[in-house]
Amino acid sequence: MKIAxxxxxxxxxxxxQIALKRGHQxxxxxxxxxxxxxxxxxxxxxxxxxxxxxxxxxxxxxxxxPVISGTTGWLEQYDQVVSLCNQKKGAFxxxxxxxxxxxxxxxLNKQLAKMMNTIEDYSLSIEEIHHTQKxxxxxxxxxxxxxxxxxxxAKKKWELDASNSDEIIPISAKRIPEVPGTHTIxxxxxxxxxxxxxxxxxxxxxxxxxxxxxEWLVGKTGVYTMKDVLNLG
Numbered sequence: 264m265k266i267a268x269x270x271x272x273x274x275x276x277x278x279x280q281i282a283l284k285r286g287h288q289x290x291x292x293x294x295x296x297x298x299x300x301x302x303x304x305x306x307x308x309x310x311x312x313x314x315x316x317x318x319x320x321x322x323x324x325x326x327x328x329p330v331i332s333g334t335t336g337w338l339e340q341y342d343q344v345v346s347l348c349n350q351k352k353g354a355f356x357x358x359x360x361x362x363x364x365x366x367x368x369x370x371l372n373k374q375l376a377k378m379m380n381t382i383e384d385y386s387l388s389i390e391e392i393h394h395t396q397k398x399x400x401x402x403x404x405x406x407x408x409x410x411x412x413x414x415x416x417a418k419k420k421w422e423l424d425a426s427n428s429d430e431i432i433p434i435s436a437k438r439i440p441e442v443p444g445t446h447t448i449x450x451x452x453x454x455x456x457x458x459x460x461x462x463x464x465x466x467x468x469x470x471x472x473x474x475x476x477x478e479w480l481v482g483k484t485g486v487y488t489m490k491d492v493l494n495l496g
Contacts, residue, residue: 264288268291305329323353333473356489360444360472373414377415377416387432387448393444393445402436
């Protein structure tokens with residue numbers, strides 16, 4: 264499989280190592296959104312920056328190259344990209360986090376939210392911790408976790424550094440050197456605490472998930488998620 268790496272930072276380099284070990288070829292690696300011929304690739308993996316993501320993804324779709332994106336911070340234009348993908352009969356996956364373990368964690372989070380929805384006296388909070396080089400806060404993963412709870416409970420929205428209320432999920436974002444990513448969902452009452460947590464030990468899990476998603480997407484048409492890739496129903 265010939266892979267284009269759109270965004271060649273720390274994640275791009277990690278993806279390159281795993282892709283090569285799995286027998287794939289890297290034909291493009293760029294941090295510039297211009298000056299490359301995407302038609303040379305069988306699939307593209309975008310881990311660029313928010314300002315370049317939509318251009319990168321659209322270029323792939325327009326040239327019939329399946330594309331997956333893990334870039335966060337551009338989702339106000341997500342519906343526009345989906346519309347283009349459907350119009351051009353392209354193939355696209357976006358995920359706030361490609362880690363296989365995190366995507367299982369997303370499903371656990373939804374199930375726990377359903378179970379806790381009718382139980383009173385528990386306050387809910389989300390905490391995310393990442394390395395100091397991460398620019399956005401809260402993380403896309405934390406937002407996905409909050410959205411999973413909102414879809415399965417009476418909560419209406421999330422807010423960064425808010426106080427807990429019947430409608431609001433407070434998210435705290437911490438930046439600590441050399442932390443790949445830790446996400447914690449906590450339900451707490453006067454008598455006990457229920458907590459689920461995902462801790463990434465390194466970036467390999469994110470990179471592996473991205474390559475697995477790219478392998479899965481080749482030959483398909485449509486807009487998918489990691490739930491489809493992992494057959495999580």
